[in-house]
Amino acid sequence: MSIIIKSASKQNIKSSEITSETDYFNRREFIKKSGILVGASWAGGLSLPASAKSSEYGNDFSNLKKTPYGKGEKLTSFKDATTYNNFYEFGTGKKDPAKNATQFKTDPWSITVAGEANKTGTFHLEDILKHAQIEERIYRFRCVEAWSMVVPWVGFSLADMLKRFGPTSKAKYVQFDTLFDPQQMPGQKRRVLDWPYRDGLRIDEAMNPLAFMAVGLYGHDMPNQNGAPIRLVIPWKYGFKNIKSIVKITFMEHEPVCTWNVTAPKEYGFYSNVNPLVDHPRWSQATERVLGSNFWEPKAKTKIYNGYGEQVAHLYKGMNLRKYF
């Protein structure tokens, strides 16, 4: 429902920041249309089987390019994917983000690019999106808490975006920051984590074709509780690496600060690649509970790199995965 509530605040944006009137209004149109579509699919989502195709949930994005990623995967229901979220900025309970993020304002939105790149500065989201080839990719998502889901994300290649900022040869890593705004994000009023939430990747990880910037899911604009308006999706890493509501991208020479790594360095490493052989100190990572699966059946076996080893294993060749967990 969050999508409908997004208020139009065009007057706050300088006209120079706006891509073009037509593009701008196109995005507005999607949002307007989605009001009806989301309403319908929300109600319908309750009765849709978990195996429903993403197209059955409606489509806010014109010319959404379908891709072969995740073909044949059984999708998690829209309802489960949007009501069971870890997004501590809106509360630490799984149901909190869907409840507390309804008023979250994601338009206008800008991203600051800093550090070792040629084109730094603050960019309006519309400007970033206008270059992007928006497509749908179905990815498995594995949370560090040993549950998983399958989500049809809408977005674009992370590498394509990063390259446009012209990272220099010193850009060995890239860091992302989530918005810090305790007024809008009530969870930030308590220091549960070291706000703002930060996470990062090695530049070759970020440039891997699987790395994805998502602006929507199930054919819809990104719901606030899932990290609107723009979030990272790195399907071979644990869920918390997929930082949400991004406002800053910094190219850097040294390894970036990662919030969970700072909170509990022995439990959450910089890499945090999905690995059934390296347990979390407090629980096993060998199996996972697939959301929406029959709970009378045993949990599913977790695959190394969440099953994306063919595409990413070479990035970690020769590394001791127990040391660099």
Next chain:
Amino acid sequence: MQIKEKIFSASFLKPLIFILCLLPFTLLILNAINNNLGPNPAEEMIRTLGNWGIYFLLIGLSISPARKVFKLNWLIRYRRMIGLFTFFYVSLHFLSYIWFDQFFNVDEIIKDIIKRPFITIGFICYLLLVPLAFTSTNGMMKRLKKNWGRLHKLVYLVSMLALLHYFMMIKADYLVPSVLLVILSLLLGYRVVLKFKI
């Protein structure tokens, strides 16, 4: 006082409290049947049962102080029932872990108990509760005499370990177990003050 005593000893109150104590379990079963436990029902079930285990522990521990502070002597009649309900919810908590988390995989369960400190602590808690439940009958009370009271002091250790178990499974937000810790500290602190007449 006399009238009050009569009301509270009335035969209808015991079954009423019994039904109240069963309410969380009933709701959980109804929610499970109606597919109302959310996207991760196994987790919801395990957590809910664990929470109620701790709540009942705290309710049980508050009976003696409440009797003394508010002069509600009749409360003692319900202490055994509360204690047994603690054992009931903790048993179901452990069973739901064995069933819906591990699917009776004995090797994995043993590995988990040995390897993971928070599960080790939880398991010790449960082991310590077993003799308390089995010696809760009148016959056992008579047979154990003075030792019965000594044995049942174990519940203080169990309550502390139970909260430790809760704290150890938290990722970042310690608010709820902290509130429970404050309550437990008050309940145990009252006894310390009483014993040493501080």
